[in-house]
Amino acid sequence: MDENTGENQDFSSILDLNNDDDVITPEEVLRKMTMIWQNEICAPCLLPTEMDLVDILLDQIQGMDDNITRQSNKKALRISVHRVELQRISYITSDYLRCRVRKIEDNPHVAIEEHNKRVEGRLSDLLSPQELTFAEDYAQIEADLYHNTALEIVPAGLRKIQVPTTYHNEDMVYAKVLKDNVEDVSIPDWTDLNAEVVIEMEKNSVHLIAFNSIKQLIEQEDNFLTSPLVGCRDKNGETALHEACLAGKFDCVLSLLKGGSAINAVGKPCRTPLDCVINSSSGAPNRSIVDYLTREGALTYEGLRNTASKVIQRFWKKSKLYREKKK
Amino acid sequence: MSSGSTNQGGVADKALQLVLEMKRNPDVLPPYNTELIRLCQQKIDELFQKNAAVVEQIRAGEVVDSSMLQPRLAAMCHIRRCMMAYVNERKNRIRSYRWRYGGALPASVRNALCDAEIQFFNDYSSSLARYQSSLGEGGVNLLLHTAPPKSLFVQVRALEDYGEFETSDGTQVQLTKDSLHSLPRQDCEMMIRQGVLELVH
Numbered sequence: 001m002d003e004n005t006g007e008n009q010d011f012s013s014i015l016d017l018n019n020d021d022d023v024i025t026p027e028e029v030l031r032k033m034t035m036i037w038q039n040e041i042c043a044p045c046l047l048p049t050e051m052d053l054v055d056i057l058l059d060q061i062q063g064m065d066d067n068i069t070r071q072s073n074k075k076a077l078r079i080s081v082h083r084v085e086l087q088r089i090s091y092i093t094s095d096y097l098r099c100r101v102r103k104i105e106d107n108p109h110v111a112i113e114e115h116n117k118r119v120e121g122r123l124s125d126l127l128s129p130q131e132l133t134f135a136e137d138y139a140q141i142e143a144d145l146y147h148n149t150a151l152e153i154v155p156a157g158l159r160k161i162q163v164p165t166t167y168h169n170e171d172m173v174y175a176k177v178l179k180d181n182v183e184d185v186s187i188p189d190w191t192d193l194n195a196e197v198v199i200e201m202e203k204n205s206v207h208l209i210a211f212n213s214i215k216q217l218i219e220q221e222d223n224f225l226t227s228p229l230v231g232c233r234d235k236n237g238e239t240a241l242h243e244a245c246l247a248g249k250f251d252c253v254l255s256l257l258k259g260g261s262a263i264n265a266v267g268k269p270c271r272t273p274l275d276c277v278i279n280s281s282s283g284a285p286n287r288s289i290v291d292y293l294t295r296e297g298a299l300t301y302e303g304l305r306n307t308a309s310k311v312i313q314r315f316w317k318k319s320k321l322y323r324e325k326k327k
Numbered sequence: 328m329s330s331g332s333t334n335q336g337g338v339a340d341k342a343l344q345l346v347l348e349m350k351r352n353p354d355v356l357p358p359y360n361t362e363l364i365r366l367c368q369q370k371i372d373e374l375f376q377k378n379a380a381v382v383e384q385i386r387a388g389e390v391v392d393s394s395m396l397q398p399r400l401a402a403m404c405h406i407r408r409c410m411m412a413y414v415n416e417r418k419n420r421i422r423s424y425r426w427r428y429g430g431a432l433p434a435s436v437r438n439a440l441c442d443a444e445i446q447f448f449n450d451y452s453s454s455l456a457r458y459q460s461s462l463g464e465g466g467v468n469l470l471l472h473t474a475p476p477k478s479l480f481v482q483v484r485a486l487e488d489y490g491e492f493e494t495s496d497g498t499q500v501q502l503t504k505d506s507l508h509s510l511p512r513q514d515c516e517m518m519i520r521q522g523v524l525e526l527v528h
Contacts, residue, residue, distance in 0.1 A: 054462070054463070055463055058462065058463035058464070058467065059463065059464065062463075062464070062465070069496075080479060083479055084476060084478075084479055087472065087476040087479070087512070087513065088475070088476055090471075090472045090513075091472040091474075091475055091476055093467070094467060094469050094471065094472040094473075095472070097462065097467065097469055098469050101455075101458070101469070105422065130458055130461040130462060131458070133457075133458070133461070134454060134455075134457070134458040137450075137454040137457070137458075138451070138454060141447060141450040141451055141454060142418070142447075144443075144446070144447070144450070145414065145418060145443055145444065145446075145447040146411065146414060146415075148442075148443035148446070149364075149410075149414045149441070149443050149444070150364070150407065150410040150411055150413075150414050151407075151411075153364075153368045154368065154371050154403075154407055154410075155371065155372070155375045155403075158371070158403060158404070158407055161407075161411065
């Protein structure tokens with residue numbers, strides 16, 4: 001069912017693109033934005049800009065905000081839910097923009113150079129006009145700083161230095177195949193320099209692969225989601241955090257949480273990561289993990305259910321039905 | 328090595344100290360070390376003069392020992408590299424202050440910067456502001472929404488007498504020292520960063 005509607009939407013958006021952009025549904029925009037955001041975070045270098053999408057979303061955030069302020073009953077549950085959703089969308093867009101700013105600042109010269117290369121090759125723009133201005137500004141400011149502090153005082157022959165180049169082509173990323181019929185990817189075979197290994201890209205398979213090998217696919221067909229391990233679930237719906245907790249690996253827990261893993265994720269076996277540590281397979285529970293998790297707001301499955309039921313009860317007591325029943 | 332006991336140690340010792348200074352203070356920004364930079368500059372100048380003298384002699388057709396030319400050049404480049412690393416690391420930290428405090432630096436940080444760095448901070452600040460205001464129709468404040476939202480309201484404690492504060496939904500609150508409030512997250516994000524409010528868990 002879900003899959004069908006998904007395909008229909010894709011189809012309609014392709015049709016719409018030919019005559020009118022405005023008909024893309026908000027859901028579609030948000031779905032795309034989430035994916036682009038995730039890709040941008042996971043990719044080791046800048047991906048082509050998607051500023052049009054950001055503009056649409058910024059516009060919609062403004063619209064929704066106005067809508068909410070017009071509502072009379074501000075305490076209604078519906079309004080709160082809308083507000084949280086609005087904040088989520090705002091977070092995604094801001095974080096996407098921040099991530100790009102960070103990457104531009106890391107090496108503005110390389111960003112500008114790559115952008116110009118893409119313009120020459122008639123590919124989609126790497127930087128939006130605003131980002132390009134920012135990159136140029138920043139490169140200038142940075143050069144001024146270097147000049148005024150260190151380079152000014154050394155002999156003239158030593159004043160020029162090379163712009164460092166950073167190549168991310170061999171960086172490994174996690175990538176998930178999102179569509180059917182994706183062409184095979186060939187990667188170099190390191191045991192034989194003349195050979196290549198062909199990897200089949202089946203739908204829903206996840207690969208740990210050099211970024212370079214799938215760069216084209218990410219850009220052109222948005223077939224791929226470079227998805228971090230934090231978002232993946234196994235067949236029982238459990239996350240990598242569950243695994244790390246079961247194994248009692250503190251460093252893994254730390255880096256997964258830092259990467260944004262959901263702290264109270266629950267899969268089919270009805271247990272949160274905290275439950276996993278407490279009932280750890282390797283004997284006594286690891287105290288430091290338990291302490292850390294509780295400090296970060298982790299709950300046991302029992303606790304999670306209690307909190308949820310309390311929230312529901314609170315709203316239930318406020319509702320009309322409850323008051324009428326009491327009478 | 329030739330000047331004997333008075334000048335023990337390597338050529339790049341001072342330069343190395345610069346880098347170590349940043350490495351040993353990962354959380355605070357030490358004051359800009361003008362003295363060490365000056366010593367590094369002196370060292371480079373000294374090496375440069377020595378090389379220049381040798382080149383001069385070669386040009387004049389004298390027979391000289393030119394074996395130290397390359398090592399001296401390498402030493403100069405090394406010292407320069409250390410200086411650049413020092414400046415670069417400080418630049419990264421100054422940049423992170425823009426994201427933490429917004430456009431106004433607290434005095435404690437400002438005192439640790441040299442003129443060129445203050446200039447950098449101001450320029451960076453304004454170019455970022457320009458970029459932010461060019462986004463969308465009314466601009467976006469990228470300093471807001473820095474964490475994934477988990478709840479609409481957060482519990483905060485006021486750390487100073489701030490006075491009247493109006494939240495985005497129009498309610499007025501009086502922020503006096505040590506008073507507790509439940510405020511919309513996006514309203515107080517900036518004030519938490521400025522140190523007016525503190526999150527209560």
